[in-house]
Amino acid sequence: MALLEARNVRTSFHTRNGVVRAVNDVSFTIDKGETLGIVGESGSGKSVLCYSMLGLVPQPPGRIEGGQALFDGTDLLSCPQMQLNRIRGKRIAMIFQDPMTSLNPYMRIQDQLIEPLLIHDKLDHHVAVETGIQALKDVGIQDAASRIRAYPHEFSGGMRQRVMIAMALITKPDLLIADEPTTALDVTVQAQILELIRQRQQELGTAVILISHDLGVVAGFCDRVLVMYAGRIAESATTGDLFRDPRHPYTRALQRSIPALQPRGSELFTIPGMPPDLSKPIGGCAFAPRCGHAIDSCREMETQLKMIETRHASSCLRAQKEGLKP
Amino acid sequence: MPGAPSSLVQATAVLEAAEEGHSLWKDAWYRLRKNRLAVAGGIVVLILSVLCFIGPFFLRYSYEDQNLSLRQTPPGLQHWLGTDKLGRDQLSRILYGGRVSLMVGLCATAVSLTIGVLYGAIAGFVGGKLDGVMMRVVDILYSLPFTIFVILLMVFFGRNIILLFVAIGAVEWLTMARIVRGQVSSLRKQEFIEAAIALGLRRRRIILRHMIPNVLGPVVVYTTLTIPAVMLLEAFLSFLGLGVQPPMSSWGLLLKEGAEMMEEAPWLLIYPGLLFSLTLFSLNFLGDGLRDALDPRASKD
Amino acid sequence: MLRFIFRRLLQTVPVLFIVATMTFFMMRLAPGGPFDSEKNVTPEIRKNLEAYYGLNLPLYRQYLDYLGRLLRGDLGPSFKYPNRTVNELIKEAFPVSVELGTYALIIALILGLTAGVIASLKPNSFFDYVPSAAAMIGICLPTFVLGPILILVFALNLKWFAASGWEFGSDRVLPALTLGFYYAAYVARLTRGGMLEILTQDFIRTARAKGASNVRIILRHAMRGGVLPVVSFLGPAMAGLISGSFVIETIFNIPGLGRYFVTSAFNRDYTMVLGTVLFYATLITLLNLVVDVVQVWLNPKLKFE
Numbered sequence: 001m002a003l004l005e006a007r008n009v010r011t012s013f014h015t016r017n018g019v020v021r022a023v024n025d026v027s028f029t030i031d032k033g034e035t036l037g038i039v040g041e042s043g044s045g046k047s048v049l050c051y052s053m054l055g056l057v058p059q060p061p062g063r064i065e066g067g068q069a070l071f072d073g074t075d076l077l078s079c080p081q082m083q084l085n086r087i088r089g090k091r092i093a094m095i096f097q098d099p100m101t102s103l104n105p106y107m108r109i110q111d112q113l114i115e116p117l118l119i120h121d122k123l124d125h126h127v128a129v130e131t132g133i134q135a136l137k138d139v140g141i142q143d144a145a146s147r148i149r150a151y152p153h154e155f156s157g158g159m160r161q162r163v164m165i166a167m168a169l170i171t172k173p174d175l176l177i178a179d180e181p182t183t184a185l186d187v188t189v190q191a192q193i194l195e196l197i198r199q200r201q202q203e204l205g206t207a208v209i210l211i212s213h214d215l216g217v218v219a220g221f222c223d224r225v226l227v228m229y230a231g232r233i234a235e236s237a238t239t240g241d242l243f244r245d246p247r248h249p250y251t252r253a254l255q256r257s258i259p260a261l262q263p264r265g266s267e268l269f270t271i272p273g274m275p276p277d278l279s280k281p282i283g284g285c286a287f288a289p290r291c292g293h294a295i296d297s298c299r300e301m302e303t304q305l306k307m308i309e310t311r312h313a314s315s316c317l318r319a320q321k322e323g324l325k326p
Numbered sequence: 327m328p329g330a331p332s333s334l335v336q337a338t339a340v341l342e343a344a345e346e347g348h349s350l351w352k353d354a355w356y357r358l359r360k361n362r363l364a365v366a367g368g369i370v371v372l373i374l375s376v377l378c379f380i381g382p383f384f385l386r387y388s389y390e391d392q393n394l395s396l397r398q399t400p401p402g403l404q405h406w407l408g409t410d411k412l413g414r415d416q417l418s419r420i421l422y423g424g425r426v427s428l429m430v431g432l433c434a435t436a437v438s439l440t441i442g443v444l445y446g447a448i449a450g451f452v453g454g455k456l457d458g459v460m461m462r463v464v465d466i467l468y469s470l471p472f473t474i475f476v477i478l479l480m481v482f483f484g485r486n487i488i489l490l491f492v493a494i495g496a497v498e499w500l501t502m503a504r505i506v507r508g509q510v511s512s513l514r515k516q517e518f519i520e521a522a523i524a525l526g527l528r529r530r531r532i533i534l535r536h537m538i539p540n541v542l543g544p545v546v547v548y549t550t551l552t553i554p555a556v557m558l559l560e561a562f563l564s565f566l567g568l569g570v571q572p573p574m575s576s577w578g579l580l581l582k583e584g585a586e587m588m589e590e591a592p593w594l595l596i597y598p599g600l601l602f603s604l605t606l607f608s609l610n611f612l613g614d615g616l617r618d619a620l621d622p623r624a625s626k627d
Numbered sequence: 628m629l630r631f632i633f634r635r636l637l638q639t640v641p642v643l644f645i646v647a648t649m650t651f652f653m654m655r656l657a658p659g660g661p662f663d664s665e666k667n668v669t670p671e672i673r674k675n676l677e678a679y680y681g682l683n684l685p686l687y688r689q690y691l692d693y694l695g696r697l698l699r700g701d702l703g704p705s706f707k708y709p710n711r712t713v714n715e716l717i718k719e720a721f722p723v724s725v726e727l728g729t730y731a732l733i734i735a736l737i738l739g740l741t742a743g744v745i746a747s748l749k750p751n752s753f754f755d756y757v758p759s760a761a762a763m764i765g766i767c768l769p770t771f772v773l774g775p776i777l778i779l780v781f782a783l784n785l786k787w788f789a790a791s792g793w794e795f796g797s798d799r800v801l802p803a804l805t806l807g808f809y810y811a812a813y814v815a816r817l818t819r820g821g822m823l824e825i826l827t828q829d830f831i832r833t834a835r836a837k838g839a840s841n842v843r844i845i846l847r848h849a850m851r852g853g854v855l856p857v858v859s860f861l862g863p864a865m866a867g868l869i870s871g872s873f874v875i876e877t878i879f880n881i882p883g884l885g886r887y888f889v890t891s892a893f894n895r896d897y898t899m900v901l902g903t904v905l906f907y908a909t910l911i912t913l914l915n916l917v918v919d920v921v922q923v924w925l926n927p928k929l930k931f932e
Contacts, residue, residue: 054835054836055835056832056835056836082840084838085838085839085840086838087838088835088836088837088838089836089837089838089839090838093836093837094833094836096829096832096833096836098829101828101829101830102829102830102832102833103830103833104830104833104834104848104851104852105830105852105927106851106852106925106926106927107847107848107851115834115837115839116837116838119837119838119839119840119843120838151927153927164833167837
């Protein structure tokens with residue numbers, strides 16, 4: 001039984017300039033202890049998808065138009081607020097991209113860190129503090145006992161992200177959603193943070209959804225990957241299959257864009273064109289205008305995600321019909 | 327510039343484009359027009375100003391004509407807003423008083439504007455130690471009970487109306503100085519100013535063409551918000567007997583007289599109070615609207 | 628923190644010094660003041676004044692003596708009431724004003740904070756427009772208009788309260804409300820602004836992701852930062868409450884220091900006026916210090932500036 005099963009999630013933003021369909025009929029599952037990567041450009045809907053799960057989309061102007069997110073029998077998208085509050089922070093936790101702004105600058109680390117324990121596990125204050133100190137040690141912060149009383153601005157970016165991780169995992173949740181946890185950090189720190197997340201994940205058996213725009217980051221970390229484009233899933237496969245045998249032109253293009261994999265001295269490959277304007281209805285495949293393999297039916301027919309091999313799905317028409325390997 | 331290196335030509339072109347850029351104002355104007363409350367406020371202020379400045383010429387009674395047989399009559403056909411305790415026509419007194427109050431508002435604001443802008447611009451532009459010292463002085467002055475000092479001034483040195491303008495203006499310049507200094511200071515550090523200096527543009531041109539248009543926005547907003555604050559201060563002083571002196575009237579004085587006669591003749595308080603509050607209301611809405619219009623970050627959607 | 632307090636205390640010294648010096652020279656320059664020989668004052672008062680001011684001494688001696696007396700807290704004899712000193716009059720009247728001011732401040736904070744928080748939760752909705760409009764009214768309606776109106780309605784017509792005086796507990800209600808409402812309006816606007824800014828920040832989203840309830844988010848996460856503009860406003864607000872008390876005490880006939888100040892100003896009781904000014908200046912400076920300390924306590928980043 002899947003830990004979290006999302007079905008046909010649709011989220012849009014109602015702005016002055018029109019209705020932006022940020023998440024357009026997305027379904028996926030994640031199992032206990034599994035690591036799932038969600039990859040895509042800015043605006044692909046990867047973050048909004050996960051925010052929708054946890055009710056973190058600001059309701060004006062955002063609105064969840066439809067779908068379900070079944071977590072242990074509860075539909076997160078339609079359950080009462082109190083129930084959602086019991087799940088958030090306790091069974092599903094989230095860490096965010098920018099640790100500078102994600103921690104409350106007016107509260108000590110201690111107060112923020114142990115808050116989930118006070119809210120959900122109802123621990124005594126001093127017990128919670130002890131747990132908090134241990135949690136900081138577990139994420140590699142030295143002098144945890146004294147540093148726990150500091151304020152966020154006294155920590156560096158990498159340390160703050162470690163605190164966020166400690167705070168998210170302190171209640172030993174079943175699922176951790178990490179929204180671009182390393183994007184705002186120095187390159188040298190990025191690897192450390194990813195390693196830390198992996199290590200904690202293995203120790204606790206937590207499932208992890210890792211959101212990133214960087215295929216490389218996801219490659220080293222996840223069991224399975226979803227590639228999103230323009231609010232929809234383009235391809236979904238195990239990491240190995242995705243890299244060895246991509247079945248969507250967008251995935252292929254993303255791979256080709258990884259600078260480290262390209263021959264030295266030649267011009268860097270970039271995907272021509274721009275992502276589509278999501279406030280306008282898209283006829284046919286959203287990637288068609290930029291796709292080297294597009295044919296007429298691509299521009300006319302609505303795309304759907306279909307399995308093309310075991311545990312490998314693609315929404316590319318040609319991959320589905322002709323077995324195209326871009 | 328023939329013969330100049332292409333980078334210099336390009337830089338100059340960018341600067342000239344920056345000088346030309348007026349679309350900021352058009353955007354702001356559009357946003358302001360959409361804000362109905364602010365527009366309403368502006369219209370009301372305009373109407374009231376016209377009434378107060380031009381109205382008295384058309385009225386039957388002057389503000390000082392006394393008619394002791396008609397003391398304290400309620401509003402009626404002869405005297406539309408009634409008469410006060412000396413039989414003077416309230417309508418004229420209110421309009422005339424409005425003229426005085428608005429004048430005080432404008433003049434005192436002009437005083438605080440001048441002092442504040444000059445002070446703030448110098449502090450912000452020169453920067454460094456001078457800036458530090460100047461703003462320290464402002465900080466110290468800010469914490470002093472200026473209102474009390476104004477009262478002191480008026481008590482000790484008489485009831486001269488010019489002194490009133492200056493004294494009230496002197497209370498309000500501090501905020502203006504802070505704002506202007508903040509704007510100028512941050513502008514100064516921006517790259518296009520450094521580019522201008524590097525290109526050898528004279529300081530005067532920099533100030534005039536590049537800084538002033540950018541500072542103008544907040545200055546306009548706070549001027550519009552200072553006027554009601556100043557009018558309130560004048561009314562406060564007049565209420566205590568320290569502001570405008572009879573037989574001149576201002577809204578503050580009218581409110582004082584109205585409060586005194588409240589039990590027997592409530593209309594003497596209500597009508598001036600209404601008009602006064604309406605003016606303050608409108609100016610505040612207008613000022614708020616200007617602030618929202620000129621500061622794109624303050625958008626509400 | 629202690630070092631910060633100490634530093635701020637040191638900064639108040641020049642301020643008070645300036646105030647004292649200004650008042651010294653004002654006394655001497657005022658037409659019709661104690662140094663104006665044309666003014667007719669009763670012989671007793673003149674005797675007291677001459678003794679107090681040492682009018683025959685050179686100016687710098689007078690100045691130093693003056694400063695010395697101030698340091699000892701002696702504010703001199705009253706100009707108008709023979710045989711009474713300014714100190715006595717202040718001691719009598721000040722507690723009344725403190726009471727009024729405290730009630731007004733409490734009303735301002737409770738009303739203002741609540742209104743501001745409610746308005747910030749659902750911006751541009753009914754819950755926003757009503758408190759915001761009420762706040763706007765509060766700002767534009769001067770206390771000397773609101774006061775008489777309240778008296779007219781509640782005291783004269785409905786007869787719930789006395790129109791003036793300070794004898795009974797119920798006498799406190801109308802004056803405190805009038806004074807408090809104006810400041811409540813400012814507090815409401817500032818709270819709304821501060822909360823709106825905070826509520827859109829990322830760390831609020833983090834708090835939600837932790838499963839914190841809305842109440843918890845508002846009280847423990849948002850208010851600390853959201854209330855900051857109100858705290859910095861409190862400094863000038865205290866000064867304003869004091870000057871506001873002049874009007875309120877005059878309208879409601881309350882025997883507080885504010886009313887004394889107004890009547891002294893009217894009656895040209897120079898020593899009383901100056902003594903009160905000095906007293907107020909010191910008071911406000913100290914209050915500002917307290918406000919600054921509270922600000923630093925609430926916003927830890929300030930300590931490092």
